[in-house]
Amino acid sequence: MNKLYFNTQYIYSAQTWPQLPPDQGAEIAFAGRSNAGKSSAINKITRQRNLARVSKTPGRTQMINYFQIDEERFLVDLPGYGYAKTSQKTRRHWQQMLQKYFTQRKALKGLMLIMDIRHPLNELDWQMIEWCKNTNLALHILLSKTDKLSRGAAQNTMMRTLHALEEKNVDASMQLFSATNNIGLEDAHTILDQWFEQTIDKTDRQKHL
C-alpha cells in the first residue's frame, strides 16, 4: 500500500477547456458511467472519506475535479456519462470536452475506467475504450461494487469482460474492486504507482495526438 496517496488534496474544478490547470506533470483520470463508483474509488484509494463527493443521486460530479497528490502528480475525477436525465446540451458539452481531454491533454498518463460489475461495457464505456486505444493511452478497468456479487459470479464477469476486450484487440488490465469491502485497493495502488513512475514514452503517445 502506498501511503503517498493518503496525502491527496482537492485543488480545483473545471467545467470548460480553458479552466483546466496547466498541462504539466502527470495525471490519471477516473471515468465511468454515472453512479459507477468513481468518486468512491478515489476516496478509497486516498483513504479519505469526503475528498470526492459521493452521492446516491446519479450525475453528481458535473465538473472535472482535480486532486493533488504532490507537485507533479494528480488524480482527476471526470463527470459520469450516460445519466438519462442529463439534458442533450449538457451531454453534448461533456462528450466534446472529454474527447478533447483524451486526445489533447499531454499530462494525462492513464485512464482508470470504473464499471459497475453488474453492468459492464455499455456503449459509452466502449467509446472511452476506443479513445484510449486511438490515443495510445494506458487503460485499467476497475469492476466496481464487487461486494454485490458472489466471488464466483464476480470472477465469471471479469473473465467474460476480459474476453470481450480481447476480441476487439483492446490492451487493458482489469481488476475487481469494492469501495465498501476493501477489495482491490492494493492492486489499484500498484497500477497508479506504475503509471506515475513509468516515464511513458512521450513521443509515442504524442504521435497519436
Ligand SMILES: Nc1nc2c(ncn2[C@@H]2O[C@H](COP(=O)(O)OP(=O)(O)OP(=O)(O)O)[C@@H](O)[C@H]2O)c(=O)[nH]1
Ligand atoms: N455496495 C457498493 N456501493 C458502492 C460502491 N462504490 C460506490 N457505491 C455507491 O454507489 C453510489 C454512487 O457512487 P459514487 O462514487 O458517487 O459514483 P460516481 O461514479 O462518482 O457517480 P457520479 O459522480 O454521479 O458520476 C453511492 O451510493 C455509493 O455509496 C461499492 O464498492 N459497493
Ligand SMILES: [Mg+2]
Ligand atoms: Mg462522482
